[in-house]
Amino acid sequence: xxxxxxxxxxxxxxxxxxxxxxLIYFEKVx
Amino acid sequence: MSELRWDPLTEEWVTVAPWxxxxxxxxxxxxxxxxxxxxxxxxxxxxxxxxYIAVFENRFPSYTGDQGRCExxxxxxxxxxxxxxxxVDHIRDLIAVWRDRTTELGRLANVKYVYVFENRGExxxxxxxxxxxxxxxxxxxxxVLQRELAAEARHMRKTGRCLYCDVIDDExxxxxxxxxxxRWIAFVPPFxxxxxxxxxxxxxxxxxxxxxxxxxxxSFAAILKRxxxxxxxxxxxxxxxxxxxxxxxxxxxxxHHHFHVEFYPxxxxxxxxxxxxxxxxxxxxxIVDARAEDTAAELRAL
Numbered sequence: 001x002x003x004x005x006x007x008x009x010x011x012x013x014x015x016x017x018x019x020x021x022x023l024i025y026f027e028k029v030x
Numbered sequence: 031m032s033e034l035r036w037d038p039l040t041e042e043w044v045t046v047a048p049w050x051x052x053x054x055x056x057x058x059x060x061x062x063x064x065x066x067x068x069x070x071x072x073x074x075x076x077x078x079x080x081x082y083i084a085v086f087e088n089r090f091p092s093y094t095g096d097q098g099r100c101e102x103x104x105x106x107x108x109x110x111x112x113x114x115x116x117x118v119d120h121i122r123d124l125i126a127v128w129r130d131r132t133t134e135l136g137r138l139a140n141v142k143y144v145y146v147f148e149n150r151g152e153x154x155x156x157x158x159x160x161x162x163x164x165x166x167x168x169x170x171x172x173x174v175l176q177r178e179l180a181a182e183a184r185h186m187r188k189t190g191r192c193l194y195c196d197v198i199d200d201e202x203x204x205x206x207x208x209x210x211x212x213r214w215i216a217f218v219p220p221f222x223x224x225x226x227x228x229x230x231x232x233x234x235x236x237x238x239x240x241x242x243x244x245x246x247x248x249s250f251a252a253i254l255k256r257x258x259x260x261x262x263x264x265x266x267x268x269x270x271x272x273x274x275x276x277x278x279x280x281x282x283x284x285x286h287h288h289f290h291v292e293f294y295p296x297x298x299x300x301x302x303x304x305x306x307x308x309x310x311x312x313x314x315x316x317i318v319d320a321r322a323e324d325t326a327a328e329l330r331a332l
Binding site: 006008010012019021022023024025027028 | 076
């Protein structure tokens with residue numbers, strides 16, 4: 001089971017595309 | 031929205047999505063919609079000039095709105111790469127992405143199952159060669175998973191044990207094992223339907239991606255990469271496959287469902303493919319041209 005205290009490996013940034021669909025950029029947590 | 035039609039003979043849903051006929055079909059590399067948008071070039075699905083891993087809603091979805099979601103997972107901005115060519119560290123991050131999407135999509139009101147998969151190679155019907163996978167959040171539990179979950183529930187009621195734990199236990203002699211470490215096993219199951227079918231599974235009971243701990247993730251990433259490297263060494267060319275992740279449904283099944291990943295490469299030799307034909311499609315009875323023990327030995331030796 002994962003621990004809530006675990007440091008995430010990736011962070012996400014959600015953007016809305018012009019046609020309304022979502023796009024999520026996952027970036028590495030350094 | 032798609033139309034869901036019920037087949038009373040098989041008791042399965044058929045999803046009708048006619049707009050998918052118009053989906054992007056084998057664009058040239060310079061028009062790839064999954065590459066980042068290069069300065070001065072037309073905008074792709076990903077407007078920024080670079081990315082690490084990107085996920086977006088499929089432009090030609092089978093399920094959308096209240097029905098569910100279809101997402102595309104771009105593994106890398108490198109058009110000419112593949113999942114197996116990513117570093118173990120990158121694959122660990124992909125596992126984190128698959129887990130994030132499984133959790134988030136599983137919370138949607140009408141979603142009954144989240145399915146992470148990859149189609150690789152033109153032989154499988156892939157229309158975009160850029161390395162990517164997909165995630166379908168279905169408004170029903172798909173039939174293969176439905177049958178698997180039912181068999182697991184029956185086995186649990188009868189024996190008190192997880193069915194897939196017993197399947198793994200039967201691999202103790204290693205005759206069908208391709209790879210193994212202290213956390214995961216890769217093997218050709220005795221009931222494989224495809225000559226080079228491989229199952230990857232955690233040896234400890236886990237229901238889905240959300241149940242894997244950090245050590246599980248590390249082992250999963252390493253063994254996934256090694257299996258894919260073996261696949262590409264098998265015939266000295268990129269091997270087409272379907273990768274199918276069998277997780278528990280959202281909010282249930284954790285006790286009797288055992289998370290695993292199934293790979294179905296269509297090749298039976300370097301140049302010959304297995305086609306689903308009369309027996310498989312018309313009668314649902316798979317005829318396989320090879321013994322799991324032999325193909326496992328081949329893969330093990332690579």
